Amino acid sequence: MLDPSIKPKTVQRYLLPGEKCLVAVRRHWSVLSRPLSTAFGVAALAIAMALYFPEEHAVVHLALWPAVIAAALWGTWHFLVWRHDYLFVTDRRVMVTTGVLTRRVLMVSLAKVTELKFQRSLTGRILGHGTLILESDVTEDALKDVEYVPWPDTIYVRMCDLLFEAEE
Structure with missing residues (x-):
């Protein structure tokens, strides 16, 4: 699920050699x-x-x-700020990039993710956004709650598929 409004150059900037981006989205417009x-x-x-x-x-x-x-x-x-905030899910990791003047990239390896959940408030269900909750073995949870994720059901299922592929 790649958002067509995101330029391929923006995605490629954060990928490692041989890494495939499977999800690239902006936060939901309702954050505005x-x-x-x-x-x-x-x-x-x-x-x-x-x-x-x-x-x-x-x-x-x-x-x-x-x-x-x-x-x-x-x-x-x-x-x-909204135009420059992205969520990327690759075949190896999950990244959230933020910032206009100063870029900040938060990343967690899919291999380190021990539990993946998502929640949707009533407003989120009506408007179509939710929160992804990533729990990992890492003591410092820099990337724990990713809020205002569009299509959280679809992204959750895709990420679960990647997590279970990694276990096999």
């Missing part, structure tokens, strides 16, 4: 619902205040523009 609705709410409130106060209140009007700009920048930042 809170920050974007907050940004739109702040902008709408600022516009409503600008319409409510007459032009004579120049101080109020001048104070509203930074709020609108800050809300737009905040929403744009969250969108950029």
Whole structure:
């Protein structure tokens, strides 16, 4: 399951020689619902205040523009973060890459994964996302809960298939 919106060059950057990427997805779009609705709410409130106060209140009007700009920048930042967050599952490992300015790659070998679970809240079931829970022998769980995974049922089954292949 490879998301067609993800460029092959983005995937290839993280693969080892001979490694095959089987799952490459972005986090579900609903991860943006809170920050974007907050940004739109702040902008709408600022516009409503600008319409409510007459032009004579120049101080109020001048104070509203930074709020609108800050809300737009905040929403744009969250969108950029979402565009650069990926979940990759290869035939050898699971990786989550994050970050816009500074890239961070969290990785766990499939051979180290001892238990794989997923959970879906009611909202996740309605919108189509869930949380993958990876448990491993490694003491430091850098990659334990992967939230807002699209198609968690399909990805879970694919990962279970890979885990059971590795045991044989």
